[in-house]
Amino acid sequence: MSMHRPIRWLLLAVVLPVLLSLAGCNAVLLSPAGDLAVRQRDLIIISTGLMLLIIVPVIVLTLVFAWRYRAANADAHYNPDWDHSTVLELLIWSAPLLIIIALGAITWVSTHKLDPYQPLTRLDESRPLPPGTQPLTVEVVAMDWKWLFVYPEQGIATVNELAAPVDRPIRFKITSTTMMNSFFIPALAGQVYAMPGMETRLHAVVNRPGVYEGFSANYSGAGFSHMRFRFHGLSDDDFGRWVQTVRAAGAPLSRATYTQLAQPSEREPVRRYGSVDANLFDAIVNRCVQAGQVCQKDLMARDAQRAAGLGAAVCTASNTQAEPLFGTGAAGAGEVLR
Template sequence: MIMRVLRRIFAGLILAAIVVGTVVLLKSGHYDVLQTNGVVAERQRQLLIFTLLLSAVVVGPVFFMLGLFAWKYRASRKPSKKARYTPEWASNRTLETIWWGIPIAIISVLAVVTWVTSHELDPYKAIASSREPLEVQVVALEWKWLFIYPDLGIATLNQLPVEVNRPILFSLTADAPMSAFWIPTLGSQIYTMNGMSSQLNLMATNTGDFMGYTTNINGRGYADMKFVTHSMTKEAFAAWVKQAKNTDAIMDEAAYLKLTTPTTNDGEKVYRLTDSNLYNTAVMKYMKATEQKPQDDHTKTDVDHTMNTMEGM
């Protein structure tokens, strides 16, 4: 009797500790995916919550029945004369309909939602707005982020100043091992690869500083490959642009080549852009290598054939 009471007390303490720990964690933590500051991220948050609630329709009853059956059919329970004895029982159409019908219905709903949201949240899809998008070219380096504003004649390192409530059109590539560009509070993650230019459309709905990351492990500096998105008002952004255009640091081919050296913790920097073709150069750098490879292989084959012919002579 005493042991049974102690078990119940111990189980209650464990449950209380889990509940208190969860509450403290949720209260003290900052979860960018749930605390959104962009139109795309907000739509993704709604989709996440909807999916979790829909999944709970299946998971919830399963855990409830697990506890119910464990209690009802416990070994210490005394046999009841009221219990039904059906040794010939084989099936139950009602139960079969429930445990097949509900999952099928949920999967069907998820299929429709997946189809709709896959097109709605397409990273290449422009965000509806009366304002012209801010064009930003992104180059993932080792282990830093270079942002180029071709229309403004500005480049930045590890910082992304943007204007609130204005769409942003990102063009993304990599001049380093494959990375993944992600600003959790603004929305979608997208990969950056050598010789490939991807697109992403986002828009900040609040001002503030939001962290950005690479979510793809790309070497020893992976954990330090971060940047800060500075979302500003229209007036503050215009003032920043004016100040950035007067900076002494210049971003040209020579400065870019220095940035391609693998380094970490480079800090935030601002440059005047003097070479507007840097992004295309970074993309075509690997495209040219790909185009030349078959020719190099062909040349190697010709040399090998010539050597074999000479040996045969």
């Protein structure tokens, strides 16, 4: 028995790492379903490979030097007066410098090519985007703690359920209700922040049918860990049937219904809405869903008009008066400001 136990631990030490490595074979970041995610995966692999060109030699040489110049090795040449080698200095500094330059160039080019705001120009590596192809628009709202998806063209909305046809570009318009969040479907594309009072965008495409996981990648409170949804990549016919199912089974999403939905909740089930109040997403972005609220865009337009009026008054005063710009004393300044 005493001899079997070490063998058992040895087998466990060998088999367990193999099983763990095999468990990562289905890592979604390395087997994505969308062209944008494929290009991001390639960027990760290339960048990792370039960095390993520095890391691996350093680790290997560290082990080699430690072994070669160990105290027990009497054959190792000891030269305490050595302090410089031009060839070694060139190798030590030039190789990392060239790799850093290569990484910088690749990152610069990829940052612009993979810009999430930029509309797609291809479906995948071998297929350009057909002329006249119109993207599917999906309006995404990060809520506490759930996801609302509005399809303005189809006139439907869902909670914690997202679907799109395969090989059709998707244009996501993203915002949030109360706090900063992050919209992330690893199989489709990289994450994009969702922020209250702002609209961010993401252009992507799914290239094969399937069900993929989406979630929030930014901590946002108590229900963050359950802020997940399913993304369905469907054929055109299946997507059409899905839209009809949502229309038939769903209740209308009015502004009053949205206000109730916006209340914090955890583990929210899938919900479907067969119709959506007009301009709901625009009202969410501008924080004026409820009656009587002034939209942010109207406030900013009003402030811009006031600033333009003040600027015109200042220009008129400077062109017609030889006195200081705002007159003399408090009364003069008050006249211009009014």
